[in-house]
Amino acid sequence: MTTYVWDYLPEYEAEREDLLDAVDTVFRSGRLVLGASVAGFEEEFAAYHGLPHCTGVDNGTNAVKLGLQALGVGPGDEVITVSNTAAPTVVAIDGTGATPVFVDVREGDYLMDTEQVAAAITPRTKALLPVHLYGQCVDMAPLRALAARHDLAILEDCAQAHGARHHGALAGTLGDAAAFSFYPTKVLGAYGDGGAVVTDSADIDAHLRQLRYYGMDKVYYVVRTPGHNSRLDEVQAEILRRKLCRLDSYVAGRRAVARRYEEELGDLAERGLVLPSTNEGNEHVYYVYVVRHPRREAVIEAMKRYDIHLNISYPWPVHTMTGFAHLGYQEGALPVTERLADEIFSLPMYPSLSVGLQDKVISALREVLRTL
Structure with a gap:
């Protein structure tokens, strides 16, 4: 599947x-x-x-x-x-x-x-x-x-x-x-x-x-x-x-998935995986679960072997798009944004994501990062 x-x-x-x-x-x-x-x-x-x-x-x-x-x-x-x-x-x-x-954006929370x-x-x-x-x-x-x-x-x-x-x-x-x-x-x-x-x-x-x-x-x-x-x-x-009427339950479901990822993937920091952080005073709803890795492309390709297709939000900063070239921003103008665009990607995240699929993602990502 x-x-x-x-x-x-x-x-x-x-x-x-x-x-x-x-x-x-x-x-x-x-x-x-x-x-x-x-x-x-x-x-x-x-x-x-x-x-x-x-x-x-x-x-x-x-x-x-x-x-x-x-x-x-x-x-x-x-x-x-x-x-x-x-x-x-x-x-x-x-x-x-x-x-x-x-x-520019901040390194820690994007x-x-x-x-x-x-x-x-x-x-x-x-x-x-x-x-x-x-x-x-x-x-x-x-x-x-x-x-x-x-x-x-x-x-x-x-x-x-x-x-x-x-x-x-x-x-x-x-x-x-x-x-x-x-x-x-x-x-x-x-x-x-x-x-x-x-x-x-x-x-x-x-x-x-x-x-x-x-x-x-x-x-x-x-x-x-x-x-x-x-x-x-x-x-x-x-x-x-x-x-x-179900919005709060959707949010609760997303937070439950996020907690599971944090519990099961938190130790992978030693292998270069950066999990999302929540700022003091914020209550995160995890519209997407965005992580970072310096070898993002290799991770995404390897996950496909497990039939898991990941997403990038966002691979091309808006200021680098040809449609906004007239604004005059040069490469390096927004260094944090540009660096993040090379490293961030999203894990599956939605309230009805089953425990079985969570297990599949967690297991596959752990194996990919172990062998990368």
Whole structure:
């Protein structure tokens, strides 16, 4: 049996009856676009975060893009973020007409090095975009202090951090607004694309609702500001409503797998394997379980002999991609990010990963590193 980093089928078998009922509920509702399921999910997802507002959108990329636009980001502005992230973070910044500005990440946790942000601020800087990567939060206190000092907005990229906490506060409640993705692999994943932006600001939320609906208010055909067609689908919203009730159990399942890996693989540090660490004050949700090894490619190829196919998040830093060559970053500009890109890879991680498959991964990795 081939083992992959992620597999939704075990979860689907366990939740199939409820998920099919969700689809039937929408189809029988008589409303297929912006109906009761989207409204219900928005209310419930906002409540989960203790916030008054949530706007559902069609995917996580547009959650970032519309979130930035609702915060006033546009052509001529700069947004400070990281290159060690999924490309959609930066694609979304570019989509607003703004320029992404990168700072490096930290060696120990792979998250934004907040000590580098102050030097990256210019008169054109409009927003900070911390990415809560792999399942734990960026240190937000210094970013909030900088934002207050320079009158900057903060949009959290929470695509990989559903349910994560930072000093007790949920990811998504630490800035002016927060963007979420519900791509199927996420901690809270739909059965297709989906996204949302949460905020405590009624004005930001009202702007978001305009932007996702062509720039219109409640009257169709009356465009108040140029917008998009970026509505969360009713079927995905109803599925997400059902799964939101299980989000905490999904997180618990991921943490259980992570504990098992730590217990069984912790002694492999002497063979060059670096396991993920959790920062003080953080509660990690392990969207992916990212490890490091100086001979990553050899490890990944060797694991294939055991029919285990691993993933790399991410092998190409965004600043090195040809699509962003116009930004002018040269090799060596972000040394930690570039070094990590040669060493990091992900072990299988999802809540329904069976003990048997965990054993298979652990045994194979131990053997590979013993003989490498």
